Amino acid sequence: MGISGASYFLLNVKLVLENKEGGWAIADCNQDENQMIVGNYTSDNESKLYILNTLSGKLGEINTNNKKISYAIAKFSRDGKDIFLISDEDTEVNFYNSILFIAILLLVG
Numbered sequence: 001m002g003i004s005g006a007s008y009f010l011l012n013v014k015l016v017l018e019n020k021e022g023g024w025a026i027a028d029c030n031q032d033e034n035q036m037i038v039g040n041y042t043s044d045n046e047s048k049l050y051i052l053n054t055l056s057g058k059l060g061e062i063n064t065n066n067k068k069i070s071y072a073i074a075k076f077s078r079d080g081k082d083i084f085l086i087s088d089e090d091t092e093v094n095f096y097n098s099i100l101f102i103a104i105l106l107l108v109g
Contacts, residue, residue, distance in 0.1 A: 014054075016036075016052060016054045016057055017038065017052055017057065017059065022040045022041070022042065023040065023041035023042070024038060024039070024040050024041075025038065025039050025041070026038055027039050027049065027073070027074040027075070028074060028075045028076050029076075030076045030080035031076075031078075031080055032080070033054060034053065034054050034055050035051055035052065035053055035054065035076075035080065036051070036052045036054060037049060037050070037051060037052075037062075037074045037075070037076065037083060038050050038051075038052050038059075039071060039074065044070060045068050045070055046068040046069065046070060047069070047070050047071050048061060048062075048063075048069075048071075049061070049062040049063065049071050049074050049085065050062060062074075062083065062085075063089075067089060067090075069087050069088060069089045070087060070088045071085055071086065071087045072085075072086045072087070073085060073086045074086075
C-alpha cells in the first residue's frame with residue numbers, strides 16, 4: 001500500500017516560524033520556496049512585513065524605520081530578487097478607507 005498525496009504532504013511538514021501573538025499571515029513565497037514574505041497585522045494603521053528564510057528560520061523586517069505603516073499587498077518578483085508592495089507610507093490618507101472607496105466606485109460604476 002502506497003502513501004497517499006495527503007499523507008505524503010503531512011510527512012513533509014516543517015515548522016519554520018512559531019507565532020505566539022498578533023495577526024500573522026503569509027503574503028507570498030518565492031519560486032524555490034526558501035523565502036516567504038510574512039506580515040504581522042497590528043491595526044488598520046500599522047502592520048509589518050518580514051522576509052522569512054524557510055531553511056534557517058531567520059526573520060528579517062523589510063522596512064526597519066519606526067513609522068506606523070499599513071501594507072496591503074506584497075509579492076516577490078518572478079526572479080525572487082525584488083519585492084513589490086503597496087503601503088500607505090508617507091501619506092495622509094487612511095489606506096483601508098481609500099481602498100474601500102475605490103472598490104465601491106468600481107462596483108457602482
